[in-house]
Amino acid sequence: MNGPAALASNKSRMLRSTTAEQIKRLILLRGLHPGDPIPTETELCEELGVSRSSVREAIRTLATLDIVEVRHGTGTVVGQMSLAPLVETLVFRGVLSPGDDLAALREVVDLRRSLDLALTDDVVKAHSGHEDEEIPRLVAAMQASAENGKAFLYEDRQFHTRLLAPLTNQLAGQLVAAFWDIHTAVLPRLDLALPADLRQTAKAHSDMYAAARSGNHEAYRKAVIDHYEPLLRMLNSRSDATRSQASRD
Amino acid sequence: MNGPAALASNKSRMLRSTTAEQIKRLILLRGLHPGDPIPTETELCEELGVSRSSVREAIRTLATLDIVEVRHGTGTVVGQMSLAPLVETLVFRGVLSPGDDLAALREVVDLRRSLDLALTDDVVKAHSGHEDEEIPRLVAAMQASAENGKAFLYEDRQFHTRLLAPLTNQLAGQLVAAFWDIHTAVLPRLDLALPADLRQTAKAHSDMYAAARSGNHEAYRKAVIDHYEPLLRMLNSRSDATRSQASRD
DNA sequence: CTTCATTTGTTCGTATGTATC
């Protein structure tokens, strides 16, 4: 029990954290890209010299980070490396403490607003002159829904995605989309379907695109502020209500 | 075999993706906070009715997201829900394609700059009037290192952390810190230790804090731009070099 | 449509290292 034992004791310290690292290194060495298949669990056991359980935990770790994507019955492929782990962490943080969730949610919304404002120049530059065929349709759908007092989550998400799609900085668009996901995942507990707010939000989307198309930076910034105004107003009033309710307990 | 069997077959479909969800729900139901211990693996096996391996994989998933923290030989506690998973994903994405890493890194640096600029009002408001006892010392240390041609990663990180610490929006500070981690993790392959750039960076830090203390918004923005200028200049020249080298191959 | 091989998903039993008392 000399060789294997020594090997095992050496590995035992690092093995847990290094099996995932070895798989990452394997992806880098072979130059694999998102969608490319990686070796099966059995093959990884042989190549890395560890048990299947260890390989499975390493793969689970990487799958959580969207570095690989596991497909039952088929195999495992290199993942998209999206910001999904960020979303999951912050959503859980947002719903963790019922007395504090509004503060956490407001931080997310604040950051969304700051990011949208910070990207003003890039967005205006990308859309001034180029007509997007999809965005006007989305804006019309949102305004129609607002008139009927209906929400328009899908169109909202699509609007922001397409607005930021042409940016050079892909990461910025993904981050804004991630914050959108967090905010709409945490939001459902508040019903913010005031018709007037819906109309204002729909109009703000329309104004944002119109300003971007016409190259008007200042109008874009104003439209972004209007876009978040109903939401922030509600978050502030709700958090006051929560505070007074908490102090009553 | 009615109750348990039906329960087991129901679970079997969802079990894989829901064991982690059940643990999260357990944390929420019991109102646990970061640092509080969660049940041992054995207890979780009984409460959730799944095997030890499944519990372990679920815990590994949550540990990767920093929703729980595993302490060998002691137990598992609720984690800090930091942005560590975001860092790990983006670091790997940054080093994934050797020809493209500079583009990915530049996106991170661009976003850092946009965020710092977007937080101008909050930072100035938080520091105008209040003296921070640590920041001047960090600034002095950075300037001393710059004169000696030495890098000052530790002081740099501390500076940005403390600068954003007093903000109401904790998430913003954590996001900036996460981007700092990504950028310095991907960076080492470029050696950017030009003495002139070091001095400019050190001076920019000094200017940022001085502007924030004196409440000068415009000076703060200018200092932030100066702060990133050497890095962005290097990234642009390096990416040009990479492109011409790639076209040569 | 069925059969079959491949691959991942789940479980159990066992052994070992490690922290705490």
Place this chain on the structure above:
DNA sequence: CGATACATACGAACAAATGAA
């Protein structure tokens, strides 16, 4: 130092999903 509780790792076996023959 010993005892206990816990996490870590391994291997074998069977279940479920997928895709191809």
